[in-house]
Amino acid sequence: QSNLISMSCKTCIIVGNGGILANKSLGQRIDQFDVVVRYLNEAPVKGFEKDVGSKTTMRITYPEGAIQKIERYEAQSLFVLSAFKALDFNWLRHMVFNQAGKSTDGFWKSVARRVPREPSDMRILNPYFIQEASFKLIGLPYNNGQMDSYIYVFQNIPTLGTVAITMALHNCDEVAVAGFGYNMSTPHAPLHYYEKIRMSAIKESWTHNISKEKEFLVKLVKAGVIQDWTNGICGAGC
Ligand SMILES: *[C@@H]1O[C@H](CO)[C@@H](O)[C@H](O)[C@H]1NC(C)=O
Ligand SMILES: *[C@@H]1O[C@H](CO)[C@@H](O)[C@H](O)[C@H]1NC(C)=O
């Protein structure tokens, strides 16, 4: 992946998990980007290549979202930790040294006990991108800028999708997204491209302020800062 740094004009696409990706056959076009960013475990590539592509340059996750089944990891990709709390760094240390032990205690849900990646294929996302996404871009309440305690403040964490966009805006010459946006006026449409759950099953998030984030993403699309290949951020509205 070291050749990424030397590229003169880098094109990046952030692929979300929205059902809006289904049956659009965008896979080949997604694979043409220099950098394909995916996030969390729940957005598999295998079996969905036609719609979501087969290339993953990096997959951004936090411990609670990391893939637990080893066989579900894609063959190659950088494992990028987006750390929201001190415990997350501790967990990563155990993954790097391959010692599960008690590294899985203290999380709000069960976490992976092993990450099948060499340390050289692991990265820590610069926490600045999380802070910038939260406070400068989306405009979430500041809470003294405390990364560790702000996780407990209702709807106060940016989604990884927006964190990934923020990172890409710093590092790429062109940024596109696909699979973003939930359209609540189509309750029977699939929520995710990889499962049958419908839009109507969506619950209010206690961690993210979805409407506030959406305002920010709509601004980016309207200003032409990012291109939305599945048009789920604005719909007919931009
Ligand atoms: C995609 O196509 C398959 C097979 O034709 C169909 O079963 C499925 O409902 C479609 N999904 C969407 C979201 O249109
Ligand atoms: C989410 O953002 C909206 C503004 O878009 C604001 O009115 C609302 O109070 C926020 N929700 C919380 C829980 O802070």
Ligand SMILES: *[C@@H]1O[C@H](CO)[C@@H](O)[C@H](O)[C@H]1NC(C)=O
């Ligand atoms: C949501 O779906 C409705 C009905 O298909 C459509 O008119 C509207 O533009 C969509 N909105 C977004 C944001 O995609």
